Amino acid sequence: MFSPQGPTLRELGVQALSSVERGYDLLAPKFDHTPFRTPESVIEATVQALSGLGPFGHGLDVCCGTGAGLAALDSLCQGRVTGVDFSAGMLAQAHLAHPDAALVRGDVRALPFAGGFDLAVTFGALGHFLPAERPALLEGVRRALRPGGLFAFPIWAPPPVASVDHWAMAGFDLAMRVRNAVWRPPFVMYYRTTGFRALRADLTAAGFTVATRALTALGQARDGTPRFWLVLARS
Secondary structure (H helix, E strand, O other): OOOOOOOOHHHHHHHHOOOHHHHHHHHHHHHHHOOOOOOHHHHHHHHHHHHOOOOEOOEEEEOOOOOHHHHHHHHHEOOOEEEEEOOHHHHHHHHHHOOOOEEEEOOHHHOOOOOOEEEEEOOOOHHHOOHHHHHHHHHHHHHHEEEEEEEEEEEEOOOOOOOHHHHHHHHHHHHHHHHHHHOOOOOOOOOOOOOHHHHHHHHHHOOOEEEEEEOHHHOEOOOOOEOEEEEEEEO
C-alpha cells in the first residue's frame, strides 16, 4: 500500500476482516511502511511542545505499536521507558527498533501500573476504543502516573463540514459501522468518536486537569486555526 514495502490490497482485506489484535499482528511487519503510522512530523512537534514542560523521569507509551511514541519518550525522559500494547506482532517490531525499552503485552483498558510514571503518551490509538471503553483506559493511565504526572497526546482539529476530509472521515466511520454490524469479530476504528469535547469530559471525569497547546509547526487550516493540538492532562 503506497510503497513496495507496504501491504498488498489482499493483505489489507484480510486484516480488515480480522479482530483488532489479529489485524495488527498481521500488519505489524509492514506497518511502518503504511500511512497508518504516526508521521514523524507529528512526533517531532509533540516532542518540541513537551520539551519545555519537563524534565520527566519514567515514560509510558500507551498502545505503543511499533514504537513511534517510544522514540518521543526516549528524547524526553531521563528514566525508564515502557510501552504497552496487546498485539504481539507490533511489540516484536517495537523491540527491534527499541531494544532497551520495557515492553508489556496487555489490554490498556486494564493497565497493570500504579504511580510509576511521570509522562504518558499515546499516538493515533484512541479511535480503537468505543466511548464506553474510554473511562477504563483513562482511569488506568491516571493510576499509572505519579501525582502531577502528565498524559499528552496530539489530536487533529475537526475539518470543516464542507471539506473533503470531513466527508472522507464520515464515510470511513460509516463503512466501519456497517462492517461491524454484519461481520464478527469487530474491528473498532472510528475517527469521529474522539472529538476534543468528549475527550475532555472523559479526562476530567477520570481525575485529570485538562489544557491544550497548539502544534503550530504542523500548519494551519484555511481559517487560520491550528490543524493539530496537543492535549495536556495532569493527574
